Amino acid sequence: MTPAARVGKGASKPSPRVSKRMRSVRVRDTAPELAVRRMLHALGVRFRVRPTDLPGRPDITNLRRRWCIFVHGCFWHGHSCWRGRLPKKNVAFWREKIASNQGRDTRAESDLLERGFRVLIVWQCELDDSERLKRRFGKFFRYSPLREN
Numbered sequence: 001m002t003p004a005a006r007v008g009k010g011a012s013k014p015s016p017r018v019s020k021r022m023r024s025v026r027v028r029d030t031a032p033e034l035a036v037r038r039m040l041h042a043l044g045v046r047f048r049v050r051p052t053d054l055p056g057r058p059d060i061t062n063l064r065r066r067w068c069i070f071v072h073g074c075f076w077h078g079h080s081c082w083r084g085r086l087p088k089k090n091v092a093f094w095r096e097k098i099a100s101n102q103g104r105d106t107r108a109e110s111d112l113l114e115r116g117f118r119v120l121i122v123w124q125c126e127l128d129d130s131e132r133l134k135r136r137f138g139k140f141f142r143y144s145p146l147r148e149n
């Protein structure tokens with residue numbers, strides 16, 4: 001379903017049903033998260049999934065090595081790609097909603113950096129080009145597939 005379809009025709013704000021769905025947006029194990037976890041496993045990266053005590057509740061962490069990864073849905077976190085475009089209806093509502101999510105993301109990231117964590121943001125759309133994403137992981141983990149042979 002497109003985000004626009006969630007809002008309903010001509011509504012000035014989302015119905016209670018939609019609001020409820022929006023509150024539960026932070027679901028576990030979304031497809032992009034699972035895909036990222038599979039890629040990390042394949043690279044031999046050890047990690048934990050979502051401890052609760054870190055700012056922003058990162059999706060994937062390694063506390064000992066002090067890094068964490070957020071897998072961001074492009075729409076909800078306001079990415080600049082086509083998936084992050086706002087619906088034509090209720091633009092003001094969506095703009096405020098997404099801006100508040102972005103504010104939270106920025107605060108969480110800087111809190112984590114202050115605590116000495118390295119932070120990687122993976123956007124949903126980056127999974128469209130897994131080779132490129134692998135190279136990003138390579139840089140982040142200083143892992144070079146070329147060195148394996």
Ligand SMILES: [Zn+2]
Binds near residue numbers: 081082083084123126
């Ligand atoms: Zn995107």
